[in-house]
Structures are given as C-alpha cells and as structure tokens.
Amino acid sequence: MPYLFLGPWLLGAIGLTVAPMVVSLYLSFTDYDLFNEPQWVGLDNYAKLFGDDPRYLHSVGVTLRYVAWSVPSKLLLALAVALLLNALRGKGQAFFRSAFYAPSLLGASVGLALAWRAIFDTWVDTPDHALVTIVLLSAWQFGAPMVIFLAGLQQIPRDLFDAAAVDGAGWWRRLWSITLPMLSPVLFFNLVLETIHAFQAFTQAFVVSGGRGGPADSTLFYTLYLYERGFTEFRMGYASAMAWVLLVAIALITAVLFRTSRYWVFYGDER
C-alpha cells in the first residue's frame, strides 16, 4: 500500500534521477553527438578537460571567483540586515522583512537580469567589471538568507543578553560572544545552501553576458560552458564529464564545509 502513494516519486527517482546519473557517467567516457552511437573513449574527456582545454580551466576560475565573492557578500549583507531588523521591533519589522525578501523572487528572472544589464551597461562591456555586476545581482537577493537569519536571531533566549548586559558587556561583545555563536548553526546552513547554489548559477550570467559568457570570456560560468559544449555543439560526452566533475566538486566542498563546522559551529546541546 505505501508504494501506491510513493509510486510517482519512486518512478521519478529511478527514471529521472538514478538511471540518468548512471547513463551520464557512462556517457562521460564516450564521444556522443546525439545522432551517432556513443563511442567509448575511456578517460579522454577528463584528460582533455584538465590537460587540453584552457577555456574549461578558465571557466572553473571564473566560477570559483564568483562563488568566493558572491556567497560572503550575500551572507554578510543578509546578516547585517537581519541584525538591523531584529533591533527594529513592532510593525515595521514585518514590512521591511517582506520588502527585503522580494528581490529573492524577482532576481532569478530574465526580466530583472535584462534591467541589471542596462543599469550597469558600462560595466557589463568591460572584462574587468562584468563579473562584479553579476556578484552584485546575487548580493541584491540577500532576502532569503536574511529571513532565515532573522528567524534564528529570534530563537536566541533573551535572558542571555540580559545577563551579559548586567555583566557590562557592550554591543560588540554581545554580538561576538552570544549572537554569533548562537547563530552559527543557521550561518552554517545558509553557507552550505548558498555555496551549492552559487556553483550552479546560470540565468543571470547568461542574460548579463548576452548568452556567451563575454566580454572576453570574463563571465564564462561553468554551467554556461557546459551548456555551450552540450547544447550548442552537441558534445554530450564531454558535457557529461563536465557535469560529473561539477557534482564531485560540489560534494567535496560540502564535505569540507561539514568538516570545518566542528570548529566553529556551536550547537546548544554540546558537552
């Protein structure tokens, strides 16, 4: 009986997730153009990625730089605004919280990315600044992590602050010794989530760069290059190899974040 309810999900999990993963792993060891049968080439695609494709390595660099800039700037902004809103009690808080959240919904759209491209039209055309505009577009969508931070802030017991105030701790001291440690699980959650998403950013880079990752490949995100190889050149084997490298990279970075978490994430029930 349970499988009656699970049916659709199970069908999707096997047919649209597990089987395609296995197939794409297989395809990553082949040359496949969608029209002829896949040709087994062993590790050639992987060797080419890391040894013989400067544009690929360049796209890795662009993506890493994007992640390294966009995630911290978005989270810092989210944290700062959440602290601000937490200090603002009453009716105003709900209004500002909603208003600041709106860009998280609008910013993912093509329409807003087109506006962004026009607002920063002089930057978009220079290789040194094009990536900055996309980082700014990402930071502008700080609302979602901010809402999560604010919910976390409201969970911190007030008597901790009262006790600290009695002991004469100032604002910075309370922030550093109470707020941040108590908030660290939420910070960790946001960090993992935003990092995973940042690696897969596509729409904004596609629109802002006019679909090509330009100027001079300065916004050639990983996913943009994968799209180019797979869906404009139909090199499906090569694109599959890129997809698997992305999966492994994201898994590794997530694992590293989890390993570091034991040094800086504080859970209340810890001994």
Added chain:
Amino acid sequence: MKRAVVFVLCLAALGLVLYPIVWLISASLTPVEDLVANLRSLFPGRITADGYAGALEGAGGESFWTFLGNSTIVASGAVIGNVVSCSLAAYAFARLRFRLSGPLFAFALVTIMLPAHVTLIPQYVVFQRLEMIDTFVPLILPKLLATDAFFVFLMVQFMRGIPHELDEAARIDGCGPIRTYRYVVLPLSRPAMVTTAIFTFIWTWNDFFSQLIYLSSTENYTIPMGLRLFIDQTSSSSYGPMFAMSVLSLVPIGLFFLAFQRFLVAGVATTGLKG
C-alpha cells in the same frame, strides 16, 4: 541602537533594494529617444506607453499573448504536478510504516542537493528519442513524478505535526490509507500545499535553463524565452518593448508576492527555502 537610527538605516536599505525595480518601471515608460540619450533618468520627463504597445506585439513573429499562454500552461502544469505528486509521497513518508521508509527518505533528501546537470543530458536524450523536444512534456512530466524532492521534505515536515489520533479515528471509522489521505491529512495540510504551489509557480515562471534547452520554436516560447529574443538585439529601438515586457513578466510574481507574502516569508523562515 536608537530606534530612529535603525529605522533610517532600514529606509536607506529599502531605497537600494527597490532602486532596480523602480529603474526598470521608469525605463519601460520612457520614450526611446530619451533612453538612448540618457538611459539613467529615474523620473522621465516625458512618459509614453509605446514600449508596452511594442511589448504586446511580442518578438520573433509571436505576440506577447502566445508567450503568456505558454508560460501559464507550463507553470500551471508544474503546480498541479508538484502539489499532487509531492503530497502523495509525503503522506507515505510521514504517516505510513514500511520497511524502506528510512533509506528512501534519506535518498530523497540527497537528491535535493544534486546539481541538475548530472541528469540533464540523459533526460534530454530520452525526450529527444520520444520526439518530445519542443513540447511542454519535458517541463511538466518531472513535476508529476515529484522530482522537486524539496517539496516532499516540506510536506513531510508539516504532516508529521498532524496528530496521529486523527488517523486512528479515521481507521476506526473504516477509512483505509487512501481515504485517510484524502479526507484527513490532505485538508489539514493546506498551508504546506499553498506554500508548495506558490513557490512552484514562481520558480517555474522564472525558470530559464530547462525552457532554453527544451523549447526551440518561437510559437512554443514562454515569457523568459520571449525576453531572450531581446538579448541578441543590440539596436536601441527595441529597448522600450524589452523593458516593458520585462515589467509585464514580473507582474504575476509581484501579485503573488503581495497576496501570499506571509506564506512565502514563513516558508523560508521555517524550512530554509532558497527563494
């Protein structure tokens, strides 16, 4: 900090957050000549609806209404698919006992984090073999099969909070799992269903990547794909329609946001939705 200082800082942040939206609306109402001469005037001296007239004419030989209709079909299909399939799976995970419940649910959680790219190419190959490229099937079918496992998770969390006594009472009254799902759990899960429906709608409305991959002829284009036709155009005469269509594309999201902001913000706060 003083409340007044905090309030002023909030207002300043609000200005920065709203600036791009106001800019876009004002640009969509500015005459093309003024846009070319001075693109950055936030309060245009003259106002025109020419941009909107051009936007409704559409792009690439199809009218805006075609794009709007296609987007509506895709988004509605996705909403129905997600609400039905995810609530079925969530009911099984949250309320029924079966041997593989734990491992399967753990697997569902893992798939949330999976980058779509590792499944994309074989999926594309299969849809191509079935001659379903350039139809809406590849965009809607995955939702009918609950591939957005995130919403399964959201609904499981919600359904676990419904008292088990209700299931017991239903069972004593002679309800099997199907009727318990239909008449007890489903009606009580309405907030989670609404949250799922709204987010699915907005994300599908904004979605660009899968529509870019699966839709190829202009008559099947959705609004993001219609907007994409403007990306390649460099002539400044298309600025007006481009900005106007951008505004029109955001209107449904704005309306949903205004109507459901409490659901949206609460959904993010309790589950950590990306948004």
